[in-house]
Amino acid sequence: MKILLAGLCGAVVTLAGSGTASAAARAAGPTFQLPFPCGETWAGSSNSYAHTGSEIDFNWGAGDADLGKTVVAAAAGTVVTAAYQTSNGYGNLVKIRHSDGSTTLYAHLNSLSVSSGASVAQGQKIGTVGKSSAKYSIVSHLHYEQRSPSGAIVRASFNGSTFNYPNQSVTSRNCGGGTAPTTTTQPAPSGSNPYSATQVCGPGYKQIDSAPLGSQGRVVLMYSSATGQNCVTTLRASGSGKVNASAYLEVQGKARQTDSGSYQYYAGPVRAKAAATCVKWGGSIGSAKYDSPFGHCG
Known part of the structure; x- marks a missing residue:
């Protein structure tokens, strides 16, 4: 059928x-x-x-x-x-x-x-x-x-x-004008990124590593002990216009998962289960790029 x-x-x-x-x-x-x-x-x-x-x-x-x-x-x-x-x-x-x-x-x-x-x-x-x-x-x-x-x-x-x-x-006129629900009443500074890694990856995720991408932003590795999942997001420092950005997560022995495109605030989230397994992670904003070695193997 x-x-x-x-x-x-x-x-x-x-x-x-x-x-x-x-x-x-x-x-x-x-x-x-x-x-x-x-x-x-x-x-x-x-x-x-x-x-x-x-x-x-x-x-x-x-x-x-x-x-x-x-x-x-x-x-x-x-x-x-x-x-x-x-x-x-x-x-x-x-x-x-x-x-x-x-x-x-x-x-x-x-x-x-x-x-x-x-x-x-x-x-x-x-x-x-x-x-x-x-x-x-x-x-x-x-x-x-x-x-x-x-x-x-x-x-x-x-x-x-x-x-x-x-x-x-x-x-589509879905051009990024909306905002996510938030528990803070403080507005984001003008031009800054209103999203945090926790907002992107979701409740229960804790940051376990991050790396700067020059002055453009940073890529963040998160982990949820409740689900055993890692989560990677690349966050821009500023939300002025859109730029090419990416985020990836690779569990050792498995295919790499990547999210890339033209984004205003962030790339990702990219999630994968990696309990007791090493992961490689990274991302990019424009020409700024970070690639980790395999690590965080617990």
Whole structure:
């Protein structure tokens, strides 16, 4: 059985307004953005037979062209689920709860970049597009849902306007304007990076090493004793514009995992279990680069 996704060739159109009532209902909640990096255009469809009406399957290209593409948080919030699901068919799922109690779901992911309990910013990478599912045989795509505080699936909105069901191509305006929930009331200095390594990797991670990248920033190695995972993130000193940045983690005897791209504040997080195993880690910002030897073998 293979699910065929419809509506993948629609032209980019201007999003229609959702009406006064729905706009008022959303006023107290976050302004959701497309769950993909700024400037990317994705085709969405609600036509799958497995949908109840308001879910959206997003595709960037035909077949498995989407596999491994970055998925980001549609709004700031707290991760309540980051795990593989079986009977419901979601596969690798991230579920984020937002400030008004609403939630967003990102399903069939190829990989997860966040853990349960982590605070995430709007536009922060949370995983990659995939086709994981224990229930369905599917082509690579992102299954996306917006849910009300009661848990009901609602018609999705992006950048303040309702998705034009059943099919629409949408260009992302998820350009890093949101901030992650924080326990401090002190604002970040103007131009400085508002994110810490703990915010990026999530609660429970403690810093065990770091290395400077000139005046550009630093790369940080974290560890969670609860999960046995290491986490690496590269943090810029300033958030002025975007630069090429990367973060990597290599567990001895296994393939290196890397996150790289054009980022405003940080690269990563990159996570891997490495209990009683040596790790090599590092990252870069522009031309500044750090590569560790294998170490931290406990």
